[in-house]
Amino acid sequence: MENTNEKIRISLDDLAAAETEAPPRPQPAESPGGPRSYGSVLSGASDFVAPEERGSIFLRGWFYLGLAGLLGALAGWGICEPGFVDGEGARWGNLIMIPAVAMLLCVGLAVAESVVERSVKKALMRGALSLLLGAILGFVFGFFANIAFVIGLQLAVSIGVQSEHNPAFWVARGLAWMVFGVAGGVVYGIVGQSGKKTGYGVLGGILGAGLGGMIFDPISFATHGGALSRAAGFGLFGLFTGVAVGLVESALKDRWLYVTSGPLAGKQFILYKPRTIVGSDQGSDIYLFKDKDILPQHAVLEMKGPRIQLRSTGPVYVNGQPVRASVLDSGSFVQVGRYTFRYQEKQRR
Numbered sequence: 001m002e003n004t005n006e007k008i009r010i011s012l013d014d015l016a017a018a019e020t021e022a023p024p025r026p027q028p029a030e031s032p033g034g035p036r037s038y039g040s041v042l043s044g045a046s047d048f049v050a051p052e053e054r055g056s057i058f059l060r061g062w063f064y065l066g067l068a069g070l071l072g073a074l075a076g077w078g079i080c081e082p083g084f085v086d087g088e089g090a091r092w093g094n095l096i097m098i099p100a101v102a103m104l105l106c107v108g109l110a111v112a113e114s115v116v117e118r119s120v121k122k123a124l125m126r127g128a129l130s131l132l133l134g135a136i137l138g139f140v141f142g143f144f145a146n147i148a149f150v151i152g153l154q155l156a157v158s159i160g161v162q163s164e165h166n167p168a169f170w171v172a173r174g175l176a177w178m179v180f181g182v183a184g185g186v187v188y189g190i191v192g193q194s195g196k197k198t199g200y201g202v203l204g205g206i207l208g209a210g211l212g213g214m215i216f217d218p219i220s221f222a223t224h225g226g227a228l229s230r231a232a233g234f235g236l237f238g239l240f241t242g243v244a245v246g247l248v249e250s251a252l253k254d255r256w257l258y259v260t261s262g263p264l265a266g267k268q269f270i271l272y273k274p275r276t277i278v279g280s281d282q283g284s285d286i287y288l289f290k291d292k293d294i295l296p297q298h299a300v301l302e303m304k305g306p307r308i309q310l311r312s313t314g315p316v317y318v319n320g321q322p323v324r325a326s327v328l329d330s331g332s333f334v335q336v337g338r339y340t341f342r343y344q345e346k347q348r349r
Contacts, residue, residue, distance in 0.1 A: 060267075066246065067112075067242070069245075070242065073239075075104045077234045101237070102134065102137070103134035103137075109201070117267075118289055141180055144179050146176070170218065174212075174213035185203070186202060188245060200249040254271075274302065281297060291337035291338045293337050298336055300312075310327075315336075317335040330344055
């Protein structure tokens, strides 16, 4: 303006008529570790947009544990069926079929998660341990299951049950098979190195094995007995046990990481241990594969009272911001290489 003494007057109508242009939204950029970095140290967390892919059903705990239980139980039946005889008399298959089914059910549940994570090393270690524990517990719990079955039959007879077609007889078998569910849950928790995981496994095993036991006799009646009946009955016993363990574990979890993008999109990692190692080493608690930029021990999650603290030795982004140490809030997004996780906590009352 030529006359600097002249005042500028802006009315309310002028302000109402003014138009402003919104600043451009930050675009994702490649981070040093390879994944896209959303936001920067100069932008707020509100600018962050987390990548999210559709998760596969095959990575849901109830699915892969159910499948593992089914395959494990069928493997036990398949090994022993050639040595099994119907009617009077008994061969080796009659003596060890149920313990063998319980043992290989334990093995299936123990290695399922490692197989899904593609950790061959961890699967072999857990498989060897669970095979030993399952063999011992299969026979030990088989002894107690027989006692429970005899007691259940005596109670059923005492109330007037005289036929295997009576539902009270099915309940007696279901109660006995719950004992095998306990064995599966115990092994599942031991190989997972967590007392809480053991408790969830035992509860799920009791529910699933009890249901499988109760439908065993109705299946036998429908298929007129024989090998087909045993295959269907034991298969469903393993399936229900695995599904129940997965559902109970998911329903009762306190803290977990859900994979929103990357090769394991759709899987959740429940945080049980005081210290959880994340890295490309197959022995890591959370094994991340197919990314050469992820270090063998890339980050550590530590429980600090009610909170989870993340410490990293490699590039890690929390809500788009590069961090070396950070306390995670429920809903925070964590990026490690190609993987993005959403950290969640159960609401505390």
